[in-house]
Amino acid sequence: MLLARSADGVNAKLADLGVATTGHARLTESGVIVGTAAYLAPEQALGRTVDGRADLYALGVVLYELVTGRVPFTGDDALVVISQHLHAPVTPPRAFRADLPPALEAIILRLLAKDPEQRFASAREVGAALADLRVDGAAPAAPVSATAGGALLEQLVRGRLVGRVRELHELRELWRIAQQGRRHVALVSGEPGAGKTRLAHETVVFARLNGAVVLQGGCYEYEASSPYLPFVEALRRWVHDQPVEALRAQAGPVAAELVKLTPELAARIGPIPPSPALGANEERLRLFDHVARLVQTLAADRGLLLFIDDLHWADAGSLALLHYLMRNLKDERLLVLATYREIELDRAHPLAAALVEWERERLVTRVRVERFQPAETSALLASLFGQESVSPEFAEVVHRETEGNPFFIEEVVKSLIDQGQIYRSGDGWDRKQIHDLTIPQSVKAAIGRRLDRLSPACADTLHTAAAVGKAFSFEELAASSAAAEDALLDALDEACAAQLLQPRGAEGFVFTHDKIREVLIEELNPIRRRRLHQRIGEGLEKLYGTEAAAHAEKLAFHFAESGDLERGLLHGMEAGRQAERLFALDEALGYYERARECAEGLERPAGLFAAERGMAGVHARRGGVAKAVAHFERALGLAPSQAERAAIKVGIGEIYARVGDARGLDFLNQALVELDRTTQVSDLALTLALVGRYHHYRGHHALAIEELEKARALAEPVDDPGTLEKVYSYLAGAYQHLARYDESDAWARRSIALGERKHDPLAVAVGYEFLAENASSRGHAAKALEYAARDREIGVKIGSLDRQAWSCLPTAIAYRILGETEAAGAAIRSCIELCQRIGERRLEFMLRAIVLSRLQADGGDHEAARATAESTLAYGKESGLTSLSTEAYVALAHLAFRRGEWEAVLEHARECEAALVGADSRLTRSFLSPLESAALLGLGRTDEAWARAERGLAEAQASGNEINQGVLESLRGQILAAQGHRAEALAACDRGNAILERLGARPELEHARARRAAVAQPLC
Secondary structure: EEEEEOOEEEEEEOOOOOOOOOOOEEOOOOEEEEEOHHHHHHHHHHHOOOHHHHHHHHHHHHHHHHHHHOOOOOOHHHHHHHHHHHHEEEEEHHHHOOOOOOOHHHHHHOOOOOOOHHOOOOOOHHHHHHHHOOOOOOOOOOOOOHHHHHHHHHHHOOOOOOOOOHHHHHHHHHHHHHHHOOOEEEEOOOOOOOOOOHHHHHHHHHHHOOOOOEEEEEOOOOOOOOOOHHHHHHHHHHHHHHHHHHHHHHHHHHHHHHOOOHHHHHHHHOOOOOOOOHHHHHHHHHHHHHHHHHHHHHHHOOOOEEEEEEHOOOOOHHHHHHHHHHHHHHOOOOOEEEEEOHHHOOOOOHHOOOOHHHHHHHOOEEEEEOOOOOHHHHHHHHHHHHOOOHHHHHHHHHHHOOOOOHHHHHHHHHHHHHHOOEEEEEEEEEEEEEEHHHOOOOOHHHEEEEEEOOOOOHHHHHHHHHEEEHHHEHHHHHHOOOOOOOOOOOHHHHHHHHOOEEOOOOOOEEEOHHHHHHHHHHHOOHHHHHHHHHHHHHHHHHHHHHHHHHHHHHHHHHHHHHHHHHHHHHHHHHHHHHHHHOOOHHHHHHHOOOOOHHHHHOHHHHHHHHHHHHHHHHHHHEEEEEEEHHHHHHHHHHHHOHHHHHHHHHHHHHHHHHHOHHHHHHHHHHHHHHOOOOOOHHHHHHHHHHHHHHHHHHOOOHHHHHHHHHHHHHHHHHHOHHHHHHHHHHHHHHHHHOOHHHHHHHHHHHHHHHHHHHOHHHHHHHHHHHHHHHHHOOOOOHHHHHHHHHHHHHHHHHHHHHHHHHHHHHHHHHHHHHHHHHHHHHEEEHHHHHHHHOOOHHHHHHHHHHHHHHHHHHHOOOOOHHHHHHHHHHHHHHOOHHHHHHHHHHHHHHHHHHHHHHHHHHHHHHHOOOOOHOOOOOOOHHHHHHHHHHHHHHHHHHHHHHHHHHHHHHHHHHHOOOHHHHHHHHHHHHHHHOOOOOOHHHHHHHHHHHHHHHHOOOOHHHHHHHHHHHHHHHOO
C-alpha cells in the first residue's frame, strides 16, 4: 500500500494485488508460489480466469489487516495459507476487534467471499459502500460475549492445518512422483477424527496449484450403496464445471459410456448415441475402459489427482473400477488419493484384497495419521483461538481427556463454548478455572452435549437429515420433513451456526463430520428410526415422481429400513435392474437379495420368483455357474407357468453350455419338449443352437450343423438378430473345424450382412473374425491381416476388448506365415494383455499353442516352446477343453520336428488323434499332415511318408489350404527323391515353391528351397 500526497489530500494506492496470472499453474518448478499468498484470491490460486474482483479480494485482505492487525489466514507454509483461502471460513474481524462497526465488517466479509459472484462487482461499488459508512456517532457494537453460542463459534479460527508436516511432505512427494508418469495410490489411514480428510485436502490444493485436474468423490455409511458412487460424484462435479467446448473435446469420445454414470453430460453437450450391445462382461469392461480413457486424457497435460474419501465404505463396483484403472494406466500421471479407516477392514473386505495386490505391485503407499502429541494439541488450541499460545495446564487437560484426537479436541472446545465455560473477553478469549471445566469423556459425549443445546426444531431437522444422507439437497430434506419451509430454513441456519452442517453448492448441505451424523442416527430408538425412514421414503417417492426409477437404490434402502415390504420389494427389484445396467453386479445382487427378503415376508411367490431369477442372472454374468444354476433351480420351483419353467431351463442350459458342462444338455432337451412352439419361437431357436454348440464342443461338427440348421429355420422367419448372430457364428465355427472353409466363409458373410442390416457392429466384427481365421488357416496372410484389422477396428470403435483380443490370433498367425516375427510377437503380447484384462483364458492358451510355442521352436528357444505347449496342455485337461489339448499336442509335435526327434513327432501325433477319437474335426488334424510326413521320412519309412503326404495333400486341396499344399508338395519332392524319382521330385519341389512364393510364406519357402537344393544335388 502506497500513500501519495496531492492537492486533494492523501491518496492510498494499492499495487501488486495478488500478482495476477493467466497461466494454469500457481507453482514454479521448485514449488514456489507465484504471487503473494496472503492476498491471493481463490480463483487466482487455481489458475482460473480472473478479473477485477480478484483485486477486490486482495483489498478485502488489506482492510482486514488494517482493522485487526493481522491477515485473515496465516501459516508457516504458503500452501497452507492458500488452502485456507480456498476452503477455510473467514473469522469475522470483530473476533479480534470487538468495537468494529458491523457495517464495515460486512463490507470486508463480502470482499473476502470465496465465489467472485458474491463479491462487489466493481471498485466503484466498494467505494460507494465505504462512503456510506457512518462511523461517527454510530451505536457501539454489542459485546461479543453477550451474543449467541453459534456466533461465538464463528469466531474460532478454523481451516488451518496444524502439524502433519511429515505426512504432508510425503504426500506432496508422491504427487511429484505421479507427475513423472508413475501412477500411484496414496492411502491416508487413521482413526475417526484423526484429520485424514483435512490432510488430503492440502494435497488436493497442492495438485491444483500445479495445474492438475482434480476429481473428488466420497463413500458414505448409513445410506444406499449407489453403484460407483465416488466416481459418479467426481464426474458429475467435473461435468458441471467444464465449459461446453472443453467437455465435448475431452468427454466426447467416451460420452456413450460416461453418460451412464453422469446423465447430466447429455444435457451439456447434446444427444449422445448409445453404445452397441455387447456381452454382459464386455459391457462392464467397456464402461471401465472408457472411464480409463477419460482419466488418461485428463492426466495427459499436467496430471490428474483422484481423491476418494472414506474408501472403506466404497461399493464393490467402485473398488473394481479403481483396480482396473491402476492395472491399466501404468504410465499415466495419476495419483489416487484415498482416506480410509483400518479398523473397518477385515480379511473379507474387498478393499483388503485390493491392498494386498497393490502392495505386491508396489503401487500403494500408506500414510498413517496418528493422534497429536501434547505440543500439537497445544498448537491446535492456539490456532482455534487465534492466539500465539494457550496455557500449559489447559492444553494438558484437553490432551489428557481427548488423547490427542484432533476432531475430539475441536468438539471439546465447541462444547465448552456452548456451555459458557469458554467465552469472549474484550478482543480475545477467556475461560473458567481448570477445575470448573466439565470436559466430555468421549467424542460422542461432546457431540451429544452440543446437540442437547439445539432447539427441538433444529434437533428434529438434523435427525431427518442424518437419515437422508451425509450430503443432501434442501429439496430432499423438505420432502422428507414434516416442518414448514421457513421453520426448516431456520433450523438449517441454526445447525450451520453450530458448525454441525455446512452449505454445499447452491441448495445443498453436508455434515461437517461423519461422527456427528453417526451420533444422530444411533441415538434414535429403533421404532423412531423405522418411522423416520418410512417418512423419508414416502417423501422422496413423491418428490421423484415419474423419475423414481432413477433413484430406486435410495427408495429401496429407506423402505427396507422402515420395514415397508411392499415398497421394499418394488424398489429393490428396480434398484437391482438399475445396478445391472451399470454392471455393478455385487450391488445388484444385494438389492435382489433384499427384495427376496421382502417377498418372503409378504409370502409372495411371484416376488420370490423374480428375485431368484434376478440373482441367477447376476451370477451368470459374473461367471458363477454353480450359484447361477442354484438360483435358477429355485426359480424353477416358483415359476408361475410351464412357459416360464421352460425359459428357465433354457437359461440353465445356456449357462452350462458356456463352460461345456454336459449337464446343460438335459435341461435343453427338456426345454425342447416344454417350449411353446408358437409363442416361444426365439427361445426354441436358441435352445437348438445351444444343443448344436454341445455337439461342436464334443467335436461332432456335422451333428452340430444339423441342429444349427433347425435353429436357423426358426430364427430367420421371426428375424431375431440375437439368436441369428449366434446361429451364423456357430455355423461358421462348425464348418471351420471341418476344414470346409468356403462354407465357413459364407456363414461369416451372412453374419456381416445381418449386422449391417440390423446395425449391429458386433455381428459384423464376428463375421470378420471367422474370415480372418479361415484366411490364416489357408495361408492367405494378407487377407487374414485385412479381415483381422476390420474386426479390431470395430472392436475399438464399440469398445469391445473381446473383439480386439480375438483379432490378434489370426494377426499373429499371419505374421508368422510371412516371417515377420517382431510383428507376430507384438500381436501375441497385445492378445495376452487383453485376455488377462477380460479373463479370456481359452483364447490366451489357444494363442500360446498355435503361435507362441511354434515361434519359440522356430527361433531355437526349445525349452520355452516346451513350457508354453505343456502349460496349454495342462489347462486344456483342467478345463476339459479338448481343442486346447489337441493344439498343445500339435505344438509339441512341431517342437520335436524342429529338434529332429522323429519318434517324438509321431508319439505326439498319436496323442492328438487319441484325444480326437469319435470327433470329425479336420482342422487340427490338418496341422499334423506335414509333421507326420516329415517324421516318417526321417525314420526311413518312405512308403508310409508318401501315403501320409498324399492323403494330406488331397485334404489340403479339398479345403483350399494352400500353405499345406505348398509344404506337402515340397515334402513329396523329398520323398520322391528318396525313392529315386529325381525328375518327379524336382517338379514337386518346384510346385511347392511356387505356391509358397505366391503366398509370401517366407520361412516355409526357405525350408522348401533347401529341400529342392538337396534334391538337385548330383548323386555321387
